[in-house]
Amino acid sequence: MTALNASPVPSECLGEVVLEVTGLSKSFVGNAVLQSLNLELRRGEVHALLGENGSGKSTFIKILSGFHEPDPGGLVKIAGSDVPFGDAEESERSGFRFVHQDLGLIESMKVVDNLYLNREFSTRFGTLDLKATRQRARDDLARMGLERISPDATVRDLAPADRSGVAITRALRAGSAHPVNVVVFDEPTATLPDADVQLLLQTIRRVASSGVAVLYVTHRLDEVFEIADNVTILRNGRKVASRPVLGLTRRDIVKFLVGDEFEEARAESDAIEEREAGEAILEVAGLGSESHLDVSFGVRSGEIVGVAGIAGSGRESILGCLFGATRRAHGDVLVKGRPVKAGSPGDSLARGVAYLPPDRKARGAVVSLSARENLALGDPMRHWRFPRIRRSKERDDARAWFKEFGVRPPDALESAFGTFSGGNQQLILLAKWLRTDPALLLLDEPTQGVDVGAKARLHHHLVDAAGAGAAVVVASSDADELAALCHRVLIFSGGRIVATLEGADITPRNISIHSLGSATEDTNS
Numbered sequence: 001m002t003a004l005n006a007s008p009v010p011s012e013c014l015g016e017v018v019l020e021v022t023g024l025s026k027s028f029v030g031n032a033v034l035q036s037l038n039l040e041l042r043r044g045e046v047h048a049l050l051g052e053n054g055s056g057k058s059t060f061i062k063i064l065s066g067f068h069e070p071d072p073g074g075l076v077k078i079a080g081s082d083v084p085f086g087d088a089e090e091s092e093r094s095g096f097r098f099v100h101q102d103l104g105l106i107e108s109m110k111v112v113d114n115l116y117l118n119r120e121f122s123t124r125f126g127t128l129d130l131k132a133t134r135q136r137a138r139d140d141l142a143r144m145g146l147e148r149i150s151p152d153a154t155v156r157d158l159a160p161a162d163r164s165g166v167a168i169t170r171a172l173r174a175g176s177a178h179p180v181n182v183v184v185f186d187e188p189t190a191t192l193p194d195a196d197v198q199l200l201l202q203t204i205r206r207v208a209s210s211g212v213a214v215l216y217v218t219h220r221l222d223e224v225f226e227i228a229d230n231v232t233i234l235r236n237g238r239k240v241a242s243r244p245v246l247g248l249t250r251r252d253i254v255k256f257l258v259g260d261e262f263e264e265a266r267a268e269s270d271a272i273e274e275r276e277a278g279e280a281i282l283e284v285a286g287l288g289s290e291s292h293l294d295v296s297f298g299v300r301s302g303e304i305v306g307v308a309g310i311a312g313s314g315r316e317s318i319l320g321c322l323f324g325a326t327r328r329a330h331g332d333v334l335v336k337g338r339p340v341k342a343g344s345p346g347d348s349l350a351r352g353v354a355y356l357p358p359d360r361k362a363r364g365a366v367v368s369l370s371a372r373e374n375l376a377l378g379d380p381m382r383h384w385r386f387p388r389i390r391r392s393k394e395r396d397d398a399r400a401w402f403k404e405f406g407v408r409p410p411d412a413l414e415s416a417f418g419t420f421s422g423g424n425q426q427l428i429l430l431a432k433w434l435r436t437d438p439a440l441l442l443l444d445e446p447t448q449g450v451d452v453g454a455k456a457r458l459h460h461h462l463v464d465a466a467g468a469g470a471a472v473v474v475a476s477s478d479a480d481e482l483a484a485l486c487h488r489v490l491i492f493s494g495g496r497i498v499a500t501l502e503g504a505d506i507t508p509r510n511i512s513i514h515s516l517g518s519a520t521e522d523t524n525s
């Protein structure tokens with residue numbers, strides 16, 4: 001067995017219970033978000049943790065990491081010893097390690113510096129022993145099967161999976177005084193392109209087989225079947241299932257996840273159908289930017305157009321550029337036949353363009369304002385009647401959107417945006433823009449971190465918006481999402497549109513093949 005730990009676990013210990021969680025609960029101001037959770041994790045297993053948005057997954061992880069204290073009465077034991085609550089150092093000492101979606105790497109620095117920031121090895125004269133530090137980096141990366149990563153590479157230049165690999169290596173680096181027992185991955189593949197997902201899953205498998213238990217939080221069901229031995233499913237803070245993956249079907253898992261809403265969510269998703277396209281809403285001609293070369297396309301009223309492509313293809317930045325959030329070097333963007341000024345989000349907004357950026361916390365919302373206030377930001381004067389804004393009308397309006405979108409908790413209108421779970425934040429932001437009846441809706445990764453039920457509801461709202469006459473453009477790394485939603489899919493590669501899929505040709509497989517195929521041609525040329 002490969003030693004990832006400073007003190008490797010003998011192979012006969014594989015299968016031993018390493019984590020025991022008993023009766024763990026957590027309430028926020030009387031709202032019970034985790035209720036009497038019992039869970040066991042064994043050495044060598046990958047244990048998937050699933051649950052709809054707001055079901056309590058992050059709260060559980062935050063208790064394990066020492067960030068939250070649970071309600072009295074719960075117990076967490078690791079390798080037989082009680083873990084004290086509310087103390088991050090104790091959590092690390094007990095052998096918990098965490099790899100969050102936000103990897104926490106300093107992108108402008110080298111791999112070696114990220115791995116050992118403030119933990120370099122020193123010579124006997126007290127100076128830094130750079131040679132020894134670099135060798136340790138090489139050894140630690142090799143233990144993870146990541147020999148391909150140079151300690152001297154700058155993190156920014158690494159492929160996305162390798163960036164995750166560096167974060168994992170850092171979490172498990174040798175030389176730590178405390179053994180590693182449980183590694184928690186929080187949606188590690190959410191922002192990874194398909195091609196990188198496999199590489200990362202291999203690394204995670206390797207971590208588990210070294211004798212630690214892996215807790216793997218995800219919304220992607222395919223990954224559960226690919227990597228997990230066991231799965232636990234939370235609904236509304238309660239465990240509804242915990243069992244081996246073998247023998248479960250995708251349908252079983254979805255049923256556990258959404259309960260009775262299952263048939264409803266499916267029916268909504270099936271409602272997506274072809275519609276007659278109307279007048280031209282968006283016309284893009286010869287657009288060029290730092291990441292784009294001569295991009296031209298149009299979108300008509302009633303159409304939902306997808307944008308696909310691997311990382312670096314131009315897919316991630318085209319919508320921001322159309323909206324004016326980033327620089328346009330040349331080319332024209334017309335909305336309803338009238339030119340939109342380059343680099344001017346204000347002009348785009350004035351023409352009825354709404355933009356949902358991919359990074360909702362940094363650019364999409366004001367996290368300290370309430371959900372109601374964030375909703376109102378899209379159209380702040382809607383309830384203005386001289387001499388003031390009618391707050392009760394604004395509240396009624398927000399309540400109706402919460403209900404319409406199934407935001408949870410349903411009565412938390414006045415809670416700070418930052419206290420909502422990731423998926424519910426996304427629903428609130430989408431509602432904020434749909435509320436403005438935009439002519440053109442530009443959505444970057446609209447369902448990242450959104451669970452299956454909410455995703456179907458969100459898609460349903462987009463279909464409705466298109467049905468009511470909006471033009472919708474969705475850039476997504478999720479081929480299933482584009483295939484389920486779009487009338488047409490533009491495939492980007494090397495900053496250009498290299499293929500357009502329509503009708504029956506829009507399948508997840510075709511989207512992936514075209515995205516990757518064009519990328520290979522580009523590399524060869």
Ligand SMILES: Nc1ncnc2c1ncn2[C@@H]1O[C@H](COP(=O)(O)OP(=O)(O)OP(=O)(O)O)[C@@H](O)[C@H]1O
Pocket residue numbers: 028033051052053054055056057058059060408409419420421422423424449
């Ligand atoms: N600090 C807080 N104050 C009040 N309520 C909170 C706080 N943190 C979380 N919650 C609530 O607890 C519930 C569970 O949230 P949690 O973040 O654990 O869900 P999740 O399963 O991780 O969801 P997602 O998949 O969307 O990330 C949510 O209803 C959320 O609004």
